[in-house]
Structure formats: structure tokens, C-alpha cells
Amino acid sequence: MAEETKVTIDDIAERAKVSKSTVSRVLSGSAVVAQPKRAAVLKAIDELDYRPNIFAQSLASGRSLTIGVLTQNIGSPFYDAILVGIHEGLGGSDYSPIVADGRWHLATEQTALQTLLDRRVDGLIVIGGSVQGSKLLRTVEQVPLIVVARNIPELGSHCICLDNFEAAYRATKHLIEHGHREIAHITGALSQGDAVRRREGYLQALSDAGIKPDPELVVEGNFRRQSGALAVEMLLTRGRMFSAIFAANDQMAFGARLALFRRGLRVPEDVSIVGIDDEPASAYMTPPLTTMRQPAIEMGEAAAHAILCLLNDEPLPNLQFSMELIARETVARHI
Amino acid sequence: MAEETKVTIDDIAERAKVSKSTVSRVLSGSAVVAQPKRAAVLKAIDELDYRPNIFAQSLASGRSLTIGVLTQNIGSPFYDAILVGIHEGLGGSDYSPIVADGRWHLATEQTALQTLLDRRVDGLIVIGGSVQGSKLLRTVEQVPLIVVARNIPELGSHCICLDNFEAAYRATKHLIEHGHREIAHITGALSQGDAVRRREGYLQALSDAGIKPDPELVVEGNFRRQSGALAVEMLLTRGRMFSAIFAANDQMAFGARLALFRRGLRVPEDVSIVGIDDEPASAYMTPPLTTMRQPAIEMGEAAAHAILCLLNDEPLPNLQFSMELIARETVARHI
DNA sequence: CTGTTAGCGCATTCAT
DNA sequence: ATGAATGCGCTAACAG
Numbered sequence: 001m002a003e004e005t006k007v008t009i010d011d012i013a014e015r016a017k018v019s020k021s022t023v024s025r026v027l028s029g030s031a032v033v034a035q036p037k038r039a040a041v042l043k044a045i046d047e048l049d050y051r052p053n054i055f056a057q058s059l060a061s062g063r064s065l066t067i068g069v070l071t072q073n074i075g076s077p078f079y080d081a082i083l084v085g086i087h088e089g090l091g092g093s094d095y096s097p098i099v100a101d102g103r104w105h106l107a108t109e110q111t112a113l114q115t116l117l118d119r120r121v122d123g124l125i126v127i128g129g130s131v132q133g134s135k136l137l138r139t140v141e142q143v144p145l146i147v148v149a150r151n152i153p154e155l156g157s158h159c160i161c162l163d164n165f166e167a168a169y170r171a172t173k174h175l176i177e178h179g180h181r182e183i184a185h186i187t188g189a190l191s192q193g194d195a196v197r198r199r200e201g202y203l204q205a206l207s208d209a210g211i212k213p214d215p216e217l218v219v220e221g222n223f224r225r226q227s228g229a230l231a232v233e234m235l236l237t238r239g240r241m242f243s244a245i246f247a248a249n250d251q252m253a254f255g256a257r258l259a260l261f262r263r264g265l266r267v268p269e270d271v272s273i274v275g276i277d278d279e280p281a282s283a284y285m286t287p288p289l290t291t292m293r294q295p296a297i298e299m300g301e302a303a304a305h306a307i308l309c310l311l312n313d314e315p316l317p318n319l320q321f322s323m324e325l326i327a328r329e330t331v332a333r334h335i
Numbered sequence: 336m337a338e339e340t341k342v343t344i345d346d347i348a349e350r351a352k353v354s355k356s357t358v359s360r361v362l363s364g365s366a367v368v369a370q371p372k373r374a375a376v377l378k379a380i381d382e383l384d385y386r387p388n389i390f391a392q393s394l395a396s397g398r399s400l401t402i403g404v405l406t407q408n409i410g411s412p413f414y415d416a417i418l419v420g421i422h423e424g425l426g427g428s429d430y431s432p433i434v435a436d437g438r439w440h441l442a443t444e445q446t447a448l449q450t451l452l453d454r455r456v457d458g459l460i461v462i463g464g465s466v467q468g469s470k471l472l473r474t475v476e477q478v479p480l481i482v483v484a485r486n487i488p489e490l491g492s493h494c495i496c497l498d499n500f501e502a503a504y505r506a507t508k509h510l511i512e513h514g515h516r517e518i519a520h521i522t523g524a525l526s527q528g529d530a531v532r533r534r535e536g537y538l539q540a541l542s543d544a545g546i547k548p549d550p551e552l553v554v555e556g557n558f559r560r561q562s563g564a565l566a567v568e569m570l571l572t573r574g575r576m577f578s579a580i581f582a583a584n585d586q587m588a589f590g591a592r593l594a595l596f597r598r599g600l601r602v603p604e605d606v607s608i609v610g611i612d613d614e615p616a617s618a619y620m621t622p623p624l625t626t627m628r629q630p631a632i633e634m635g636e637a638a639a640h641a642i643l644c645l646l647n648d649e650p651l652p653n654l655q656f657s658m659e660l661i662a663r664e665t666v667a668r669h670i
Numbered sequence: 671c672t673g674t675t676a677g678c679g680c681a682t683t684c685a686t
Numbered sequence: 687a688t689g690a691a692t693g694c695g696c697t698a699a700c701a702g
Contacts, residue, residue, distance in 0.1 A: 008695055019673045024697060034671065051453050055399070056695030058390040059678050075412075075419040084410040087436050096450060098433045101422050115431060118386050261596060343679055354689045359681060369687060391679030394694050675700080686688080 007050045015044040027052060058120070067307055068116030068124045068143075069099040070109065077251070077279045078296055082127050082148055085300020093308055095122065102129050110135075117142065123307040126150070144310035148303045149296075151193070160299050160306065160319050162276075164194050168201025171274045172246050176209045180244040180272060184217040186231040186256060188248040195223070198248045198276070216240040221252045228255025236263060244272040250279035342385045350383065351375040362387060393455070402642055403451030403459045403478075404434040405444065412586070413612055413631055417462050417483055420635020428643055430457065437464050445470075452477065458642040461485070479645035483638045484631075486528075495634050495641065495654050497611075499529050503536025506609045507581050511544045515579040515607060519552040521566040521591060523583040530558070533583045533611070551575040556587045563590025571598060578606060585610035 009027075013020045018037050025031045026041045033041070044050070058064045069086055071079050083099065090097055100116050102109030109129055116124060123144040126136065133152045139145055140155065147159045175183050185202045188195030199218070206213045219234050221227030228247055232255075235242065247253035253275030257267055265271055277296060302319065309316050344362075348355045353372050360366045361376045368376070379385070393399045404421055406414050418434065425432055435451050437444030444464055451459060458479040461471065468487045474480060475490065482494045510518050520537045523530030534553070541548045554569050556562035563582055567590075570577065582588035588610030592602055600606050612631060637654065644651055 010695080020696075021674080021698085022672060025672085028697080030697085032671070037672085053394070053695050054454055055390045055393040056678090057697075059388070059394050059680090060695075060697040062678080062697090064390070074422055075415045077410075077412075080410045080415055087409055096433065096435070096454065098431065100431070119389055119431065345679080355680075356682080356689060357687090360688085363681080365681080367687070372688085388679050391694090392681075394696090395679075395681040397681095397694080671702100673700105673702085676698090678695105678697085681694090682692085684689105684691080686690100 007048045009050075009052065011048060012041060012044045012050050015048065016040040063122050064120045065094050065096065066119065066121045067095045067097045067304070068119065068121030069097045070102060070113055070116060070124065070126045070129060071099055072102045072104055072109070072128050074099070074101050078149075078249070078277055079127055081279070081296030082300035082303070085297040085302070086125060086304045087300075088297070089301040089304025090308075095308070095311075097125075097304075106130055113139070123311055125303045125307060144307060146303045146306045146310070148299050157316065157319065158306075160302050162194075162295055162299075164197035165201040165204070167276050168198035168246070168248070169205045170201075171276060172202045172205035173209070175244045175246060175272060175274055176205065176211070178244075178272065181211055182214075182217065182240075182242040182244070183211075184219070184235050184242040184245045186219050186221045186228055186245060186247040186252050188252075189222040190220055192223075195248055202246055214240065217242055221248065223249050223251060225251045225255035225258075228252030228257075229259040230255075232256045232259035232263075242271070244274070247273065247275045250275035250277040254279070342383045344385075344387065346383060347376060347379045347385050350379040399455045399457050400429050400431065401454065401456045402430045402432045402639070403454065403456030404432045405437060405448055405451060405459065405461045405464060406434055407437045407439055407444070407463050409434070409436050413484075413584075414462055416631030417635035417638070420632040420637070421460060421639045422635075423632070424636035424639025425643075430643070430646075432460075432639075441465055448474070458646055460638045460642060479642060481638045481641045481645070483634050492651065492654070493641075495637050497529075497630055497634075499532035500536040500539070502611050503533035503581070503583070504540045505536075506611060507537045507540035508544070510579045510581060510607060510609055511540065511546070513579075513607065516546055517549075517552065517575075517577045517579070518546075519554070519570050519577040519580045521554050521556045521563055521580060521582040521587050523587075524557040525555055527558075530583055537581055549575065552577055556583065558584050558586060560586045560590035560593075563587030563592075564594040565590075567591045567594035567598070580606060580608045582608065582610040585612040 009020045009023050012023045016023065016037070018041060022033055022037055023041050026033050026038050054065070067086075067090060069083065071083060073079050074083075086097055098116065098119060098121065100112035102112050109131055113126075113131060113135075117139070121143060124139065124146070126145065126147045128149045133154050136145065136147070136152060137154055140158070145155070145158055147155055147161075149161050151159045151161045172183060172185075183202075183206070185199065187199045190196055190199070203213050216238055217235070217240060219231040221231050228251065231252065232245070235245075245253075245256055247256055253273050257273055260267055260271055267273055279296075302317075306316055306319060344355050344358050347358045351358065351372070353376060357368055357372055358376050361368050361373050389400070402421075402425060404418065406418060408414050409418075421432055433451070433454060433456065435447035437447050444466055448461075448466060448470075452474070456478060459474065459481070461480065461482045463484045468489050471480065471482070471487065472489055475493070480490070480493055482490055482496075484496050486494050486496045507518060507520075518537075518541070520534065522534045525531055525534070538548050551573055552570070552575060554566040556566050563586065566587065567580070570580075580588075580591055582591055588608050592608055595602055595606055602608055637652075641651055641654060
């Protein structure tokens with residue numbers, strides 16, 4: 001099956017008439033090498049099409065040049081967008097991401113985490129998930145860690161996530177500024193802190209505008225599309241009037257939009273919608289469907305950069321950037 | 336940063352009062368070990384929470400326990416679905432996937448491929464893409480290779496893909512059997528063979544049913560959502576009547592559906608739609624939007640299984656299964 | 671600046 | 687069935 005030529009560093013050394021150490025040095029740039037020798041080495045490498053054995057490198061150096069990524073559901077738009085960001089952020093560096101999928105199962109997630117650790121990743125990016133903070137706390141002592149899309153108090157400075165309250169506040173305020181007073185809210189699963197904080201942001205925005213929140217206008221969803229559709233049915237059934245909907249995420253905004261379609265309600269003529277996340281499929285449903293700008297990809301990219309910083313012992317950049325990100329204007333998307 | 340305890344195989348050997356060789360044997364199961372010693376080893380491993388160093392393993396054994404996956408666009412529903420399948424198919428095995436993204440750029444793709452090769456993956460799964468068959472032909476001599484969602488004649492037996500003609504034929508026939516005679520077709524980018532073959536399937540199905548194909552009813556798209564919407568606008572502009580649309584993929588079916596919505600046309604009362612791929616977001620648009628069942632995930636899973644077979648020198652299973660898959664009935668999806 | 675010398679942790683003959 | 691010895695290919699002190 002394999003016809004591998006197995007060129008090793010010794011072959012290069014021999015051909016370039018230098019020692020393996022020198023070859024190693026030009027490879028890693030870990031020390032200055034005289035120009036002529038350096039050239040000879042590069043020439044030999046090129047001629048023999050030499051590829052260093054990454055295992056030997058890792059074994060000897062202790063570094064794997066690998067970043068573990070623990071995601072929760074490959075195939076989910078939001079998580080995948082973060083992956084995109086991570087890939088982009090890592091591009092250009094010597095590190096490759098290796099991703100494991102928790103599939104929303106705690107057990108699976110733990111296995112996946114262990115797999116990553118067993119592979120001696122140099123850094124770890126955990127996207128959301130539900131492994132206990134305590135477990136992660138132990139992990140962070142083994143390997144540089146960044147958590148995305150989830151806020152773990154104990155790991156505060158290493159978390160990249162939206163300021164959920166702020167995002168919701170702004171989204172709601174956006175609607176208010178456009179003249180809406182009766183604004184419905186489809187929450188996420190309230191068992192998750194994210195959903196709770198977004199609801200709080202919504203409520204606060206109303207209060208600050210002097211609008212009395214109406215429980216009739218709030219429906220609990222679960223962050224999935226279908227729940228958005230169901231929520232709209234629920235709202236319509238209740239009969240309470242509303243001119244706008246703030247959905248806790250775009251997937252539900254998408255579902256809500258579909259349900260409105262079915263009921264013959266136009267968006268935004270009859271009802272305006274705002275969601276959070278900028279999920280492409282949802283954004284596409286528009287104009288009319290307004291979303292916060294694309295945090296997922298940027299969070300992923302930020303995570304990658306942060307990990308690289310940790311690996312280089314550089315200070316972490318402002319992971320608080322999430323604030324700025326939110327500070328961007330909400331925009332109406334057009335096809 | 337690291338507080339690693341660095342338990343090595345020697346520690347286990349010492350604690351279990353056996354040689355490293357024996358420990359290695361129980362680890363890999365490469366030879367029978369007396370029950371008592373075996374137990375002692377396992378006990379020691381457990382007590383010390385020993386984790387074999389995967390680099391040392393790879394270096395010594397020559398295997399990386401890694402499967403390279405070359406995808407084209409992380410974040411794209413179709414490709415991600417294949418990734419899901421691959422992850423599932425690899426689950427349970429000792430192999431972990433490591434994915435690189437070609438991002439639709441030939442140069443990027445080649446770099447990504449090289450990265451994977453440099454990491455000494457034991458197997459390689461290439462999803463779509465545009466690297467020359469010749470290059471892959473050379474690659475296949477270095478490492479077991481499976482190609483998904485793309486048919487490369489030279490690699491025939493190692494390709495997993497839809498029978499595009501068949502799929503289109505069945506989709507079209509499905510509509511015909513439901514009484515439609517004036518069936519429009521939104522093609523993929525006709526620069527791609529897939530799109531051409533799907534169109535052929537469509538035409539053939541019409542012919543076989545005694546329906547004369549009408550060029551007015553065929554619009555070229557590019558596999559993306561927006562082109563589906565534009566195609567519908569185009570069709571409506573042409574003024575030629577049609578009662579059904581066969582879109583070459585679900586993304587365009589999705590766009591088409593949106594456009595119909597905007598024009599006030601109901602689906603399926605006014606127009607029926609059929610697409611191929613079972614992209615979740617599109618399938619969700621329904622009932623009314625009919626799709627071929629979910630080939631992407633299954634193709635990914637098949638690819639994973641195929642790779643594992645190659646690695647075990649087992650005969651490849653029928654990659655032709657794509658035919659059976661298509662043979663499933665098209666189904667109307669319900670929320 | 672560069673060559674020499676040791677391992678890195680494990681899988682694998684080869685004997686026994 | 688098991689231990690001892692060898693080496694996978696490379697990096698990292700250590701001298702010079």
C-alpha cells in the first residue's frame with residue numbers, strides 16, 4: 001500500500017554535509033545558521049522532498065502543534081460558524097485544529113475531551129458544552145484553555161462569549177427605537193443561563209423605555225427552529241397584540257418567520273422580527289429579519305488567536321471584545 | 336503552565352512488576368498475557384491514571400490512528416453533514432478525524448492536503464474538491480483514500496457519490512407520478528458534471544413519460560440558495576406555465592420556495608417542489624417541500640467505514656450503495 | 671555558529 | 687508467555 005520514501009533528517013544532513021542538528025535548526029529557526037550551510041540544507045530538503053516526521057518532532061519537543069477543539073454538534077449552524085472562525089484564526093500558524101464532538105451528551109463530551117487530551121493537544125478550545133466547570137478547571141492546569149460561547153465564572157478571563165444581557169437589551173431597544181411598543185419575546189431554554197440573561201436584557205430594555213412588560217408576550221422556546229414556530233402559534237392563540245418579536249436566537253427567529261408566513265402575516269409590514277447570532281440561513285429569510293452581526297465566526301477567530309497568545313506566553317487580548325462586537329449596529333439584511 | 340505527571344510505560348511496568356514489553360502487550364492486545372500479570376498491569380494503569388503517549392506510539396509503530404479529512408467549506412450544510420457522518424462512522428474506532436478545509440480554493444486545498452499528509456494520517460477522506468485526479472492518484476499510493484461526493488473515474492472503486500442521473504430521474508419521476516406535466520428544472524452550475532448529469536436525469540424522466548422537454552422551463556443556477564430564488568423570478572418572467580419545480584439541490588429549492596412565497600404562490604397548492612440532498616434547513620420549510628433522503632450523512636458514514644476497511648485490509652463494502660439510498664422513496668417532510 | 675551526545679516513550683524483534 | 691535489546695526520527699542541551 002505504502003511506497004513511502006522515508007527521507008529522514010539524516011539524509012538531509014548527509015546530503016548537505018552538515019549535522020542533523022544544523023538541519024533541525026534551519027527547520028525550526030531555533031538558532032542562527034550560517035548562510036551557505038543554510039542554503040545547502042534548504043536545497044537538500046527541496047531536492048529530496050523532505051518532510052519532517054511530526055511524531056518524532058512531537059515526541060522530542062513535547063509539543064504536538066495541535067489544538068483540540070471540543071464542539072457540541074457538528075452540523076449545527078452556530079457551532080459550525082465558530083469552527084469556521086477557529087480554522088481561519090489558526091490558518092497561517094503551524095497549529096492544526098483537531099475537533100471532537102460532544103453531540104450534546106455529557107458522557108460523549110467527556111470522552112471527546114479525554115480523546116483530545118490523550119492526543120496531547122497543545123491547546124484546547126471548548127465550545128459551549130456542559131462539562132462541569134470544576135473538570136475544566138482541572139484541565140486548564142494541563143493545557144492552555146479557551147472557552148467559547150459559554151461563560152464559566154471560575155474561568156472568567158478565558159471565556160469568550162456574548163454579553164447576553166447587552167445583546168438582548170440592544171436588540172430590544174432597536175425595536176423600540178423603531179416605534180414598537182408591543183414586543184413579544186421568544187426565549188431560549190430557560191434552564192440555560194444564556195436564555196435567562198437574554199430575557200433579562202429584553203425586560204430591562206422595556207423598562208428603561210417605560211414600557212410595562214407583559215408576561216403574555218413572552219414564550220419559552222428552546223433555541224431550535226421549531227420552537228420559534230410553535231411560539232408564534234402560541235402568541236397568536238393568546239390573542240394579545242404585538243407588532244414585533246425579539247427571538248433569543250436566529251434559529252427561532254427563522255421558525256417564527258415561517259409560522260408568520262403560514263398565518264399570512266407579512267414581515268415586517270405586520271410584524272418585525274429581530275434575532276441574535278446572524279445565522280446565515282435565517283439572515284437569508286429577509287430583508288425584514290434583522291439580526292445582530294455575526295458573532296459566531298468572530299468568536300471562533302478570537303478563540304484561536306487567544307490560544308495562540310497563550311501558547312506564546314503573550315498576554316491575552318481583550319476577550320471582552322464581545323462588548324464591542326455587540327456594539328455594532330443591528331442591521332437589516334438584504335439578499 | 337503544565338503540571339503533567341508524565342506517567343510512562345516504565346512506571347506501569349515497575350509498579351506491576353513486569354517488563355515494559357508486557358505492558359505494551361496488554362495495551363495493544365498484540366499478544367496473549369497471563370491473566371495475573373494482565374490484571375496487575377491494568378490495576379497499575381488505573382491507579383496511576385496512565386495515558387500512553389500517542390507520539391511515541393506513532394513513532395514506534397508508524398501509525399497515527401488519525402484519519403485526514405479534506406473538506407471544502409466548513410460551515411456549508413452539505414459538507415458538514417458529510418462530516419457528521421464521518422465522525423459517526425469513526426466513533427468507536429481508535430481513529431480520530433483531523434479535518435482540513437480547502438475553502439474552495441485550489442491552492443488552499445493543496446496546502447490542506449499536504450498538511451494532512453505531513454501529519455502522517457493513516458487514511459484520507461477527500462470530500463468533493465477540485466484537486467486533479469492525477470494528484471490524488473499519486474496520493475492514493477501513499478495512503479488509503481476514499482473520495483466522497485465526487486466521482487473520479489481513475490479512482491472509481493474508491494468514490495462514494497450519488498448517482499446523479501438516477502437521483503434526478505427519480506425526483507422528476509416522482510413529480511410526474513403525482514400528475515405533473517409541466518415541470519421546471521433549476522440546474523446546478525453546468526460547469527460541474529454533477530449538475531449536467533442531474534439535468535440529464537430530468538430530461539430522461541420527461542422523455543420516458545412521453546413529455547416533451549421545454550427549454551423554457553430549464554434555468555441554470557449555481558447550487559446556492561440565491562440562484563434558486565433568481566431562477567423562480569426568471570421562470571415567472573418567462574411566463575411559461577409550470578406546476579412543479581425540480582431543483583438540482585435543496586439549497587436552491589429553498590431559495591425557490593422563498594421566491595414563490597414572495598410572489599404569493601403557495602406550495603404545494605400552486606407549485607410543488609422537489610430538491611435533492613435533504614438539507615435540514617430546506618427540509619424544514621415544509622410540508623410541501625419534498626427532498627431525497629439525507630444522503631450526505633450516510634455518505635460520510637460510508638466513507639468512514641470504507642476507510643476502516645482499507646486499514647484492516649478488509650474488502651471494501653459496496654460503495655455502490657448510493658443506488659439503494661436513492662431507491663428510498665422521496666418523502667414529504669413534516670415539522 | 672556547529673557537531674556530538676542523549677534521550678523523548680513506546681513497539682518490536684529476538685531470545686528464553 | 688515474557689524480558690532484554692534495539693531503534694523509530696527528531697530536539698535539546700552541551701561542548702567546542
